[in-house]
Amino acid sequence: MKLLSIAVFALASATSFAKTYPITGNTVNCRSGPGTSYSVKKSYKKGAQVSISCQTSGTSVSGNSIWDKTSDGCYVADYYVKTGVNGYVTKKCSGGSNGGSSSGSYCKKVNTAGVNLVAQWEGFVASPKPDPIGLPTVGYGHLCQKKNCAEVKYKFPLTKTTAKQLLSDDLPKYSKCLAAALNSKPKLNQNQWAALTSWVFNVGCGNAKSSTLVKRLNKGDSPNTVAAQELPKWRMAGGKVMQGLVNRRKAEIKLFKTASSKQAYPKCQ
Template identity: 75%
Template sequence: MKLSFLAAFALATVAPLASGYAIKGDAVNCRSGPGTSYSVKKTYKKGQNVSISCQQAGTSVSGNNIWDKTSDGCYVADYYVQTGVNGYVTSKCSSGSSSGSSGSYCKTLNQAGLSLIEKWEGFVSSPKPDPIGLPTVGYGHLCKQKNCAEVKYKFPLTKSTAQQLLNDDIPTYTKCLASYLNASKVKLNANQWAALTSWVFNNGCGNAKSSQLVKRLNNGENPNTVASQELPKWRLAGGRVLQGLVNRRADEVKLFKTASSKQAFPKCS
């Protein structure tokens, strides 16, 4: 009884602290679930105060996998909320998925995959041509409209809004990659999945679909062998070998061959 009373008292004293936390990022998305693959319900401005009703684990953002459910009924990454700690400040949400995978393949990437993409794409605050002349912004976002008008974040981007834009873009590439792979023959862990998504992000869904890499995986060949042999072939841009692509492929192979206990395809754990 004493332990139960103390636990109840502790919870009661924590609950009031779940109000009035300031948003510390620019244009922070509040989503329908605890992950970057969920739809955006609203956007908070920097400095805006939010109340947190509960917290739960979800997609990791810069090493923090806690998501805060706000009084608006949507979820915001705890990384962008100034709670003063990296842990829980209120009770865990009683229901809902703990990841953005919707019970199937991982729609988002682990931090190692996101960091790899950020490293090789580089940060661009306002739209400008990449090495082969394609207009990009943020961490490799390819402009779809003039001056990247489709981007909802204000230019010049900060690194924070560029990371959010990257998280918005990633599900497009995980979705196409998942649709090309034979789920009965291909099993990938989180690092393998992240490495391949980086490759698709860089080369496009169409090229991935027709690639020998995908065909060999679907034939049931050893994934590490396939990645080691096929990824380095993707080193051309504009018809010429780019050392940056050679180095990026090497990083992707290294990440692919790094052991991970977490599964990403066909099921996300």
């Protein structure tokens, strides 16, 4: 009896420490990966209690880019989970095709060649103004997050030097997205990493994560072959082939194929 009582108490204690959180949306999809482009595995109703095994970054939902991996093995946007904090509440996911770099040592900053490539194709804007599709931007493609780009720490009008610094501040967000999409199979040097970060910066995190390019890299296909075959496909905007995008993809492929002895993913040198 005493041993049974101890076992029951231990089980009850373990259960009490299995923290769960309520779903706040009416019908919230739990997906195969951390982003809205991944397939739906199941859905949770409002008020359902979920436990979180780990968290990672993914597609931003109403300003929150954290995604929670539930005990069901799928990912739900943290925006719809009432954890009580605006940040991570448990360990970060690691390994696997949806968990990002297992080492966590990928190069967060992009090399100078990559910064220069993005700057070349984004074009320079000294003070905030709408881009061709009406979004307020400044510098080299920085999308304003607040009125008049108040989040930018550099003085307007920007110089090309401060604009490059702002771009260098922005690019790690896209490198992080790329690392979250890749498993441990791709081995990329710093020029390859920079070229792909330029691509992610241009097409967006969600599009990159759901792309055939990423899927092929995660299968272990040759990076140079994948880049040469997949990057040129990203040449359209508004349903039309854009010569500027054709040229940008050629420049990215050229940088991708430029030899470098310094590794960037999954380990940074």
